[in-house]
Amino acid sequence: MTESLPDAEWLHRPGLKELLEALGAYQDDARFVGGAVRDTLLGHSVSDVDIATVHEPREVMARLENAGIKAVPTGIDHGTVTAVLSGWPVEITTLRRDVSTDGRHATIAFTDDWREDAARRDFTINALFADARSGIISDYFGGLEDLRAGMVRFIGDPDARIAEDHLRILRFFRFYARFGKGEPDAAAYSACRARANSLMALSRERIADELLKLLALREPTPALRLMVDGGILLPVLPEIDEQGVTRMARLIQRENEADAEPAPIRRLCALLPANPSVGDGVAARLKLSNKARKRIVTALTDAPDHEHPVQLAYLIGTEGAVDRMLLNENISAATIKELRSCTVPSFPMTxxxxxxxxxxxxxxxxxxxxxxxxxxxxxxxxxxxxxxxxxxxxxxxxxxxxx
Incomplete structure (x- = not known):
């Protein structure tokens, strides 16, 4: 049965029709791909729009310039050009195939084969293309069925796909946290466990970026439990254990009770021992910003339960006070709500x-x-x-x- 992309707000954004015409999308020279297709099928909102095309990058640049569309060569050597439409970006990437990989970087060659491009992507649910005119979905690896089943599954052999890019281990758990239902794909989980040590070859910045994206999700707890049980983080973040996951689960519950927005850095604090020195060490290892590093140390510094919330906010800032109080289970959600709604005074004396x-x-x-x-x-x-x-x-x- 043929499945088509349903109508969505992003399909009517200004400038998109002109971009599709410039790329020859109505002649099937370009298709929507990836997250926009996946999320639209699920009825989720879409922020980023990606397009795949048979045209090589310099041809894409020329076509956009001829159409009066701003083109930025954001990753032209790897096939990516960004079109800027009325202030919003669209990434356009030439169909590719991997020539060689080393777990961190890939050498690619351009192709005009849609299935070949889909085969180099990580998960089946991320390898869905949509025709720009008809909306008909091209699904080469069972992504539609996996999407309906809440199954995050590697394309091809999981071990080989992880060997191509070690970051796919962390991406697996992030996508499982967002889209997974029930038990994870056994082959994928087994491969992630077997290759956990390969995370040590990645830059700490890439690890931090992927981990914080996971922690920003509505409910990352089941995925984190799987990671801890499988020893996934042990090579790079041995400080995170089962007790930390339990603390984070309670923190998320308290965030909901206090109507507090999820904060990845705060959740990272919950995963770590309540020790500012440990937190500072982890922040340094992950090469987090000075601002994030200071926030972690502030949140993990002990404070008396009876400290008045507004006084605490005055001394360490409202953000720091909310973090510290949410992490302290002896402080009620009502108190935190009170703090978030109050105005912290300024000292008027000179x-x-x-x-x-x-x-x-x-x-x-x-x-x-x-x-x-x-x-x-x-x-x-x-x-x-x-x-x-x-x-x-x-x-x-x-x-x-x-x-």
Whole structure:
């Protein structure tokens, strides 16, 4: 039975019809491929649109320029050109076949064979093409059946596909977390377990990117359990164990209770021991940004259960306070909701105000101002006369100390 792509919002985006005409898509020189096809069939929203074409990259560039469409040679040596349509990008990639691979990079050659291009893709559900005019799906490896069954399955021999690109191990678990139903494909899971050590050959940036994409999904827990049970992460992230997965599962439940958006970095914190030094080490190993590294350390730093949420937010920022409180199971979801809805005040006092009260200019001003701020925080951020009274008391204390 022939299956066709249903109508979807993205098919009517401005500039797409002109792009398809420029590529000869209505003569079957180009087809939609990959995630846009897969997600549309599932009724999901589509952000990225990819097109495969028989035209080689420089021909694609020329066709787009002749049609007045902005063309960016984002990966022209590997066959990819990006068309920019009214501010949104479309990746256009020439049909390819692998000549050689080393687990990290592939040497490719261009082809005009749609099945040959599909055969080099990772999973059957990612190798679906859709005709631009009729919407008819080209499915060479049973991807439609797998999509309906919630089965993430490698094209061909899983061991060979992983040997071509080791990152496919992590991609398998990410796609299983997003699309899988029930038990994972046995051959795929077995191959991932057998080749887990090959992850050590990948750059830590690629590992981090794939892991954080997994953690950003609505419910990554079952996939993470499979990874831990199978020793998948042991070669590169031995800090993540079964207890960590259990902590993350509870965190996700608390995120839902507190109406908090999922945060991959926060979930990574839950997977790790509650130790800021360990978190910092993992962040450094994964070569995360300084901002992400600081967020991990802040979240994993212990804090008293009774600390007032707004006071905590003032001291470490709202993001850090939400992270820390969500990771602390002794703090209620209602408290976290309260924090997320409140406005953190700004300290209104200045050193000049203390000098105007008679405090002599010098190093003591900065010290006195810190004490005023600490008292202000501890008393719940009073304003007006209450803050003035705190400032008067601290100035008097410093003046007395100098006598």
């Amino acid at each position: 050193g000049g105000a203390l000098i105007a009260r008679g405090l002599a200019p010098g190093p003591a001003v900065a010290l006195a101002l810190k004490e005023v701020e600490a008292e202000w925080i501890g008393n719940g951020f009073p304003m007006g006369s209450a803050l003035e009274a705190i400032a008067d008391q601290i100035v008097w204390k410093f003046q007395r100390a100098r006598q």
